[in-house]
Amino acid sequence: MSRFSSTQRNMARLLITMMVLIGFTHSTAQAAFVSTGQIVDQQLLSHDRQQLISRLSEPQAVETMTRMGVDPAVVQSRVDSMTAEELTAFNQQVEDMQAGGSSVVGVVILVFVVLVVLDLLGTTNIFPAIKPINTD
Template identity: 40%
Template sequence: MRKTIALSMILTLLASFVLPVQAAMIGTGEMLHQQSMVNERVKLAAFLDRDEVKQQLVSMGVSPDQVKSRVASMTDQEVSEINHKMEAMPAGGDVLGIVVLIFIVFVITDVIGATDIFPFIKPVR
């Protein structure tokens, strides 16, 4: 009987603790921005999946798997910048220019130590 009473008292005490919960409305602007960034990443991924782009990156010593992982870790600003530069190029434009831009972004991230794609680049510590 004592065990039952003690157990019910403990359960009552535990049930009385309420953890604070916080909820907030998500604005339309924020939702549109998030969806826009998803679209930007999909657009960049589609570009990088093109055969001629893959060939250029492989010729520079970057594997497609490294490209995918690096693009996944890019900031929204970096993805937007690359996409805007692609849109500014003429139709059927220079794929090499975008590949070089992506290569430069990879080199910069290696130099600052965010990635380790190229073994010949020593990060600044």
């Protein structure tokens, strides 16, 4: 006589099958070395982005952008999509302007000029009245 009933054998087969299937489908974790330079670059990028966003979030900057017909949310999304090089260059220009005695209005005007140039190149369509330059 068998020690296990047919129900127990069927349950054992089902559990074995499930364990084998789960074993084949699990994902493996992969580790990689991250250099200190990469971490510092990520932190600098995050800092540059936050610095620019905080400058553009000041009440005077928001008021100036609104007066010029630029939606601050669009500017926020543009800043979020900037690359590290663009952020670094932009923040450097802003710091140079501030060193010369400029205020937040200068930053807003710089953003406005960048948006107009992007509209002229056809990259964005923030100002519908501006027709893109035909590069054909």
